[in-house]
Amino acid sequence: MASIIQPLASTLRTLEWDDLPARVRTIPEGFNPLDEGILMLHQRQAAALKASIIAIPKGRRTGITFGTMLDKTLVAAARRSAGGNNVYYIGDTKEKGLEAIGYCAKFARIIVQAQGQGVSGIEEFLFEDQDDDGKTKHITAYRIRFASGFQVCALSSRPANIRGLQGDVVIDEAAFHPDVQGVLDAATALLIWGGRITVISSHNGKGNPFAVFCRDIEAGRYGSDAVVMTVTFDDAVANGLFERVCMMKGVAPTAEDKAAWYAKIRNGYGVRKAAMREELDAIPRDGNGVCLPSIWIERAMREERPVLRLALGDDFLQMSPPERESHVAAWIETHVEPLLALLNPDERHGLGQDFARHRDFSVVVPLAVRQNLERHCPFIIEMHNVPTRQQEQILWAVLKRLPRFTAAMDATGSGQTLAEYTADEFGADHVAQVVLNRKWYGEWMPKLIQAFEDGVIDLPKDDNTAQDLRDVEEVDGIPMVPAVRKKDLKDPELKRHGDTAVALALAWFATIIDLVPIEFQSAGRRESLAQIDDAGRYPTYTSAGFGTVAGGTDFRGF
Numbered sequence: 001m002a003s004i005i006q007p008l009a010s011t012l013r014t015l016e017w018d019d020l021p022a023r024v025r026t027i028p029e030g031f032n033p034l035d036e037g038i039l040m041l042h043q044r045q046a047a048a049l050k051a052s053i054i055a056i057p058k059g060r061r062t063g064i065t066f067g068t069m070l071d072k073t074l075v076a077a078a079r080r081s082a083g084g085n086n087v088y089y090i091g092d093t094k095e096k097g098l099e100a101i102g103y104c105a106k107f108a109r110i111i112v113q114a115q116g117q118g119v120s121g122i123e124e125f126l127f128e129d130q131d132d133d134g135k136t137k138h139i140t141a142y143r144i145r146f147a148s149g150f151q152v153c154a155l156s157s158r159p160a161n162i163r164g165l166q167g168d169v170v171i172d173e174a175a176f177h178p179d180v181q182g183v184l185d186a187a188t189a190l191l192i193w194g195g196r197i198t199v200i201s202s203h204n205g206k207g208n209p210f211a212v213f214c215r216d217i218e219a220g221r222y223g224s225d226a227v228v229m230t231v232t233f234d235d236a237v238a239n240g241l242f243e244r245v246c247m248m249k250g251v252a253p254t255a256e257d258k259a260a261w262y263a264k265i266r267n268g269y270g271v272r273k274a275a276m277r278e279e280l281d282a283i284p285r286d287g288n289g290v291c292l293p294s295i296w297i298e299r300a301m302r303e304e305r306p307v308l309r310l311a312l313g314d315d316f317l318q319m320s321p322p323e324r325e326s327h328v329a330a331w332i333e334t335h336v337e338p339l340l341a342l343l344n345p346d347e348r349h350g351l352g353q354d355f356a357r358h359r360d361f362s363v364v365v366p367l368a369v370r371q372n373l374e375r376h377c378p379f380i381i382e383m384h385n386v387p388t389r390q391q392e393q394i395l396w397a398v399l400k401r402l403p404r405f406t407a408a409m410d411a412t413g414s415g416q417t418l419a420e421y422t423a424d425e426f427g428a429d430h431v432a433q434v435v436l437n438r439k440w441y442g443e444w445m446p447k448l449i450q451a452f453e454d455g456v457i458d459l460p461k462d463d464n465t466a467q468d469l470r471d472v473e474e475v476d477g478i479p480m481v482p483a484v485r486k487k488d489l490k491d492p493e494l495k496r497h498g499d500t501a502v503a504l505a506l507a508w509f510a511t512i513i514d515l516v517p518i519e520f521q522s523a524g525r526r527e528s529l530a531q532i533d534d535a536g537r538y539p540t541y542t543s544a545g546f547g548t549v550a551g552g553t554d555f556r557g558f
Helices: 041-047 064-077 094-115 180-193 209-218 233-238 241-249 255-267 273-281 294-300 314-318 321-340 388-401 415-426 438-454 463-470 499-512
Strands: 053-057 087-090 123-130 136-145 151-155 168-172 197-201 226-228 301-303 307-311 348-354 362-369 380-384 405-410 431-434 457-460 473-475 478-480
Touching (some): 064 151, 094 151, 094 168, 180 197, 209 226, 241 255, 255 273, 294 438, 321 388, 348 415, 348 499, 380 388, 415 431, 438 499
Parallel strands (some): 087 151, 087 168
Antiparallel strands (some): 123 136, 348 362
16 A cells, blocks of 8 residues: 655655645545444455465554454454464553453454354463573463464563464564564464464664565565555545544544644654654654654765864873873864864854763864854864863864854763863853753754754765764654764774764754854953063963953953
8 A cells, every 4th residue: 555655765745734635635525434344444455464474564543453453353263164263462562462452352242242152251361481492481461262262362572482372473563572573583483384474563763673574575585475565644544544533532523623633643743754754654764763864964965074083092191291282282283273264254153062081982063154044064073082181172272263153062971071161261151061961852952853854954974974863863752862882984993972963963052042142353362561571472361350360361352
């Protein structure tokens, strides 16, 4: 069944209500959602599939589990000569198992009345499970037994040895099982005894084993007795989902209410368009909960620009402080100063730093705000195993030359010290000290994601930067960088933790917040007559206070 929403690779636009076919938008006069039976068209089509392996990627709450369990109740109620068999339902949670067995109990009562067969109530029992090492444990399960001698059994957790089961197996929300591939591999053994496998799930990333399983079936790798049927939210809407919702509420459906209801469902995802496509349109995202599709990232990387890297060995720590400072000063003069000289002094700039000291990269990202409000990243600085004092040396060299800047710095954990010192040096009205937490990510990471979708961000073309951006995932509904670390693409011995993505989010934040209330023009260093040395030079400079020490203070226009 074709999806109304086109694959992400060919379009970035979600169709508006008026773009949808009339069969989705309209309600036929005198329409009765039960005229064709209790199941909607897509539910009947799914239940009618007879292949040995069935995969059903679906939009959420489209009723596929309901229709499938009606079919499986009929299977368990039938005699063996009529195709009867045991049915095992394996959900990702205990609650799903109870819901599925509840459906079967309702269906069973109707079957009993029609056929006069005996059927048990819902029984809770202990299912004896044995893993491949011979260890036995008991897990809670629910079942309904029929006079046919077969049963529908809902297991509240994945059994260790699915291979020991005989019958039809329904694996629900397969993409969200702890061991997706293990479930799929074990279930295929049921085919030996004539069982059937139905795998139902919303998608959970393009790389998830469920999505791979579906692609393998479509590619013919499971033979001709395997089929994929995709059911989207729009398919369900076209087949009467809204009208059934109204029927359950006891209200009359109208076209106006249908349009408002549809928009409410879609708009509920806000800027999380990739999540909406995945959960409603059955289009898997680029990764496990990935928020930034590759096509958005690649579109933002328009040309190659410098990604400067300073990675220091432990021998650097053996140098004296003056030697370290001199070494890094030479690196700044060679690599950083020429780039700073190219910046437009008339443009406003934001800067973000994600601090790291040992394991990860400490990344500095400047953003220039163009006249059209596009954010242009002229370069990126990556530091690995760089002492805090030298990170301060590099960061301050950038900030002293960055026109009209506001900075946002990671003040979480060990980054707090550098953030505090930088705010003292350049003023709290120029440096925001940000404690990174779920609340901050929940408020500001969606804004960065929206910038990529709108195409208003311009980054250097760099593989590590792209990898860091792909690391942004939804963690319990919040877009952020999870704990998993990945190998650096330029030096596999080093690890990355989405460092550039966090620094970029901080830089975007810095371009939006308003810490500087007025325009200003620096008057330059202030000369002092105090403590002039024999050569007539002023030996000290400061930016703290008026006349606190001798020197050439630059008051930055205030």
